[in-house]
Amino acid sequence: MTAQLIDGKLIAQQVRAGVAEAVARRVLEGFAKPTLATVLVGDRVDSATYVNAKQKACAELGMGSVSYHLPAEISQEELEKLIKSLNRSKKVHGILVQLPLPSHLNEERVLQLISIEKDVDGFSPINIGRLAQKGREPLFVPCTPFGSIYLLEQAGVKIEGANAVVLGRSNIVGMPAALLLIGKNATVTVCHSRTKDLPGVVRQADILIAAIGKTEMVRGDWIKPGAAVIDVGINSKPDASKKSGYRLVGDVNFDEAKEVAGFITPVPGGVGPMTIAMLMKNTLRAAELQQK
Ligand code: NAP
Numbered sequence: 001m002t003a004q005l006i007d008g009k010l011i012a013q014q015v016r017a018g019v020a021e022a023v024a025r026r027v028l029e030g031f032a033k034p035t036l037a038t039v040l041v042g043d044r045v046d047s048a049t050y051v052n053a054k055q056k057a058c059a060e061l062g063m064g065s066v067s068y069h070l071p072a073e074i075s076q077e078e079l080e081k082l083i084k085s086l087n088r089s090k091k092v093h094g095i096l097v098q099l100p101l102p103s104h105l106n107e108e109r110v111l112q113l114i115s116i117e118k119d120v121d122g123f124s125p126i127n128i129g130r131l132a133q134k135g136r137e138p139l140f141v142p143c144t145p146f147g148s149i150y151l152l153e154q155a156g157v158k159i160e161g162a163n164a165v166v167l168g169r170s171n172i173v174g175m176p177a178a179l180l181l182i183g184k185n186a187t188v189t190v191c192h193s194r195t196k197d198l199p200g201v202v203r204q205a206d207i208l209i210a211a212i213g214k215t216e217m218v219r220g221d222w223i224k225p226g227a228a229v230i231d232v233g234i235n236s237k238p239d240a241s242k243k244s245g246y247r248l249v250g251d252v253n254f255d256e257a258k259e260v261a262g263f264i265t266p267v268p269g270g271v272g273p274m275t276i277a278m279l280m281k282n283t284l285r286a287a288e289l290q291q292k
C-alpha cells in the first residue's frame with residue numbers, strides 16, 4: 001500500500017467531540033438542547049439504518065431528537081402537514097427528511113417546505129442556490145459533500161488549483177460536492193452516465209470524488225499516481241465469509257487504487273461516519289442560528 005489512509009471514523013469522532021463540548025456549554029448556559037427531527041417514510045432497510053445512526057449520534061452528543069416513521073402509503077398532504085408543524089415547533093431546531101421518498105411523493109415540494117433555518121441537510125433550493133453563487137454562503141452545507149471536503153482538508157490535500165473530478169451529479173452528493181470544490185478554487189469536471197471515456201477523464205484528477213453507486217467501478221489504472229481519492233459509494237457485495245452474506249464496498253476498487261493513490265478513504269469507515277458528524281455540526285448550528 002502506498003496511499004495514506006484517510007480515517008473517516010477517527011476524524012468523525014473528533015468532529016463529534018467538538019460538537020458535544022459546544023452542546024454541553026450551551027446547556028450550561030441555560031439553552032435548550034439542540035434537537036433534530038428525523039422523518040423516515042416507508043421501510044427501506046438502508047434508510048432506517050442511517051436514521052437510527054443519526055438518532056443515536058444525537059443522544060451520544062447530548063442533543064435531543066424526535067423521530068417520525070411514516071407508512072410508505074402516506075399522502076403528500078399528510079407529510080406536508082408534519083413538516084409544517086415541525087417548522088412551527090419551538091422544540092425542534094433541525095429537520096431531516098431521509099431520501100429517497102417513495103415515488104408517489106413530490107420530493108421537491110417537501111424539501112422546499114422545510115424552513116431554511118431548520119434545513120440541516122442543506123437541500124432546500126434557496127440553500128443550494130446560495131452554494132452555487134459566488135461570494136454567498138449557504139446556511140447549511142449538505143452533510144456528505146461537507147464531510148468529503150473536510151476529509152481532504154484534514155489530510156492536508158491542497159484543493160486550490162487542483163484538478164478535481166466528481167463522479168456523479170446527484171442533488172445529495174455529486175452536484176453540491178462540485179459546487180463546494182469550485183468555491184475552494186479547484187478546477188472541476190463533473191461526470192455522469194453519459195460521460196465519454198470516464199477512465200481518461202479520471203486519470204486527469206488530482207482529487208477524485210466518486211459518488212455513482214456502482215460497485216468498485218473505478219479501477220486502479222484510472223487513478224493518477226498520488227491523487228486523493230474520496231470514495232462516497234456504499235454498495236453491498238456478496239461475501240460468503242460474512243454472517244450477513246455480504247460486505248460494504250465503495251465505488252472504487254480499493255485494493256487496486258491504494259497502490260496508486262496518494263490518499264484514499266476506506267468503505268466503510270470513510271465518508272459514511274463523516275455524513276453523520278456533519279449533520280450533528282449542522283444541527284448545533286441550527287440551534288445557534290435560531291437563538292439569535
Ligand atoms: P444517485 O442519485 O443514484 O446518482 C448517481 C450519479 O452517478 C448520477 O449522476 C449518475 O448519472 C451517475 N452514474 C451512474 N452510473 C454511472 C456510470 N456508469 N458512469 C458514470 N456516472 C454514472 O446516487 P447518490 O445518491 O449520489 O449516491 C451515490 C453513491 O453514494 C451511492 O452508492 C450511495 O449509497 C452513496 N452515498 C453515500 C453517502 C455517505 O454518507 N457515504 C451518502 C449518500 C450517498 P446520471 O445523472 O446521468 O444518471
Ligand code: L37
Pocket residue numbers: 049050053097098099100121143144172234248267268269270271272273275276279
Ligand atoms: N443527510 N444523508 C442525508 N440525507 C439523506 O436524505 N439519504 C440521505 C443521506 N444519506 C445518508 O444518510 N447516507 C449515509 C450513508 C452511510 C452512512 C451514514 C449515512 C454510514 O454511517 N456508513 C457506515 C457504514 C454503516 C453500515 O455498516 O451500514 C460507513 O462506515 O460508511
